[in-house]
Amino acid sequence: xxxxxQSPEALRLQEGESSSxxxxxxxxxxxxxxxxxxxxxxxxxxxxxxxSAGEEKEKERLKAxxxxxxxxxxxxxxxxxxxxxxxxxxxxxxxxxxxxxxGGTRVLxxx
Amino acid sequence: DxxxxxxxKYLVTQMGNDKSIxxxxxxxxxxxxxxxxxxxxxxKIMFSYxxxxxxxxxxxxxRFSPKSPDKAHLNLHINSLELGDSAVYFxxxxxxxxxxxxxxxxxxxxxxxxx
Numbered sequence: 001x002x003x004x005x006q007s008p009e010a011l012r013l014q015e016g017e018s019s020s021x022x023x024x025x026x027x028x029x030x031x032x033x034x035x036x037x038x039x040x041x042x043x044x045x046x047x048x049x050x051x052s053a054g055e056e057k058e059k060e061r062l063k064a065x066x067x068x069x070x071x072x073x074x075x076x077x078x079x080x081x082x083x084x085x086x087x088x089x090x091x092x093x094x095x096x097x098x099x100x101x102x103g104g105t106r107v108l109x110x111x
Numbered sequence: 112d113x114x115x116x117x118x119x120k121y122l123v124t125q126m127g128n129d130k131s132i133x134x135x136x137x138x139x140x141x142x143x144x145x146x147x148x149x150x151x152x153x154x155k156i157m158f159s160y161x162x163x164x165x166x167x168x169x170x171x172x173x174r175f176s177p178k179s180p181d182k183a184h185l186n187l188h189i190n191s192l193e194l195g196d197s198a199v200y201f202x203x204x205x206x207x208x209x210x211x212x213x214x215x216x217x218x219x220x221x222x223x224x225x226x
Binding site: 032034036041042043044045048049084087088096097098099101103104 | 115142144151152153154155163167186189201203207214215216218219220
C-alpha cells in the first residue's frame with residue numbers, strides 16, 4: 001500500500017526566511033508525485049507534478065524536487081501570502097487514478 | 112469561471128437524516144472523485160467515476176452512494192447520517208482513466224456537520 005509522510009507538521013517562518021518541506025513516500029511504481037496548496041476553507045490547489053527522480057519544477061518562490069524516496073518543496077524568501085497547508089500526494093502504477101495524500105505541512109509566514 | 116463546483120458549501124443536519132452533495136466540473140475531464148477530509152486534515156479518496164463508470168470504491172459504508180448522471184457531474188448521497196460522517200467532502204476531476212500522470216483539480220469543499 002502506498003504511504004506518504006510529510007514533515008514537519010507545522011512550520012513558522014519569518015518573511016524572507018527560506019525553508020524546505022519534506023515528503024517521504026513508499027510506492028510500488030511511481031506514476032507521479034503531486035504538490036498542492038490548501039488555504040483554510042478551500043479546496044487543494046494544484047502546484048506541481050513530478051514524474052521521475054532528479055526532476056525539479058519551479059513556480060514563483062516555490063521549487064519542488066524529487067528523489068526515489070522523497071520530495072522537497074523549497075520556499076525561497078517567503079511572503080505572508082505563502083502561508084497555507086502544503087499537501088503532497090503520490091500515485092502508483094497499482095493504484096490507477098487513486099491519489100494517496102500525506103498529512104500536510106502547515107506553513108505560517110510572519111511579516 | 113469555476114472549474115469544479117460543489118453545492119452546498121455548508122450542510123448542517125441531524126443524525127439519521129439523508130442528504131446529498133452535488134458536484135459539477137466544466138474542465139472537460141472524464142474522471143471525477145469524492146474525497147473526505149477529516150478533522151486531522153487527511154484527505155482520503157472515497158469513490159471515482161470515469162465516464163459514468165465506477166472505477167474506485169474504497170472501504171466506505173454503503174450508506175454512501177455516488178451517482179454520475181454524466182461525465183461532468185458526480186453526486187454523493189448519504190443515508191442515515193451519523194456523527195462520524197462530519198467532515199469536509201471534496202469533489203475533484205482529472206483527465207484520464209489510468210496510466211497517465213494527470214493532476215486532479217479540486218472543488219471548494221462541502222463542510223458537513225451532523226448533530
